[in-house]
Amino acid sequence: MEEIIKVEKLTKTYGSRKAVSNMNLSVNRGTAFALLGENGAGKSTAIECILGTKRADSGNVSVLGYDPAADRKTLFEKVGVQFQENNYQEKIIVTELCEVTASLYRKTAEPEYLLEKFGILDKLKSPVEELSGGQKQRLSVVLALLPEPEVVFLDELTTGLDTKARRAVWKTLSELKEKGLTILMTSHFMEEVEALCDEICILKQGETVFYGAVDDAIRNSPCNKLEDAYLWYTDMEGTADENF
Template identity: 70%
Template sequence: METTIKVENLCKTYGPLSAVENVTFSIRRGEVFGLLGANGAGKSTTIECILGTARQDSGTVSLLGMNPQTDRKRLFERVGVQFQEASYQDKIKVAELCEATASLYKTCLDPRTLLDQFGLSDKGKSLVSELSGGQKQRLFIVLALIPDPEVVFLDELTTGLDAKARREVWKILSELKANGKTILMTSHFMDEVEVLCDNIMILKNGKSIFSGTVQAAIAASPYEKLEDAYLWYTEEENVHEHASL
């Protein structure tokens, strides 16, 4: 199967801080890949280098067979990005925001069809600021999908959502995967990672400490649940305490 993202020996420093150190992975078309780690582990820097918004110090990055540094304009039409900290004008309406986003691309999907698919068809005239948390997160995914991208980047997309809204988002992502989209996602929710991700990489202090399937991550740890295994890998807290709660 075609490789859509390839990262080899990626290194990036900010002054004395080594943000990413010798990170290597590849993602195939139609795969959901989870980039995991605590805040400051190097996830955002890795994604910025893949998108070409940051320049690595060494190593190579290929996105859809192109160099994200030199081919950013060509990649812009084929890549969708949703960021957790997406902030928009308080006074912009949902339909206006979708139209403004669509105007950035030569070809795109009909935003009204996407809004309908994501259960937001009745929110076109609503202000973005008036949407609930779940509605906003679904809108941010709609915006990322407007260019009908081949690769979608999703950052902590269900943070702040209730259980029902999270499961709705999971269902949508499963459909995107079935349609051949490549998805690179970050998440702090291990139940989400178990449901959605084909492969994961766990970063700690800028280095990869695990790469492979969710099942392999659990099997290589002393635990039977991904959440406990993840804490064991990252040593974020006393796992023994956590496991006994």
């Protein structure tokens, strides 16, 4: 399979603290990869270094064969990014926000198509300030997918969404993944990880404590469920009950 993201020995420190330590990962085309860990484990720092928005202390990163830091302009057309926190102008209309975003790229998908796929087409003429938190979250995913990227970075994808909306987002992304979209994401929902992801990397204080397939994360732990396995990897004293 074609390797889309490659990270070798990525390290980033802040003072004496290592936010990310010697991270290695590889993500193939048409697959989904999740970075997991508690708040402060290093997930956001790792993504920023992979995107090239933050400079690593050492290590090598390539996205679609490019150096993200040196080739940001080239990658801009090929990569979509959705952040958990977005600062949209509250008075701007959804359709206007889509038009402004689309104007940054040479070619884009039809905004109405994506808005419908993510269940917010009825908000096309609404000001962003009138959207609920979950609707804003789905809008941020729409904007990330608008340039029809080859790879998309998704930060806490379905925070604020109810169960029905969450599953609808998973279904749409699974369909796009089957068409070749590559996904690198963070999440605190293990059900979401199981529904979407092929491989995961679990971080604990910047260190990789597990890297591999979702099933292997369970198989290599004393647990029967991914959520319990995740807790076992991130707290080696064992707060997870393997019988649940």
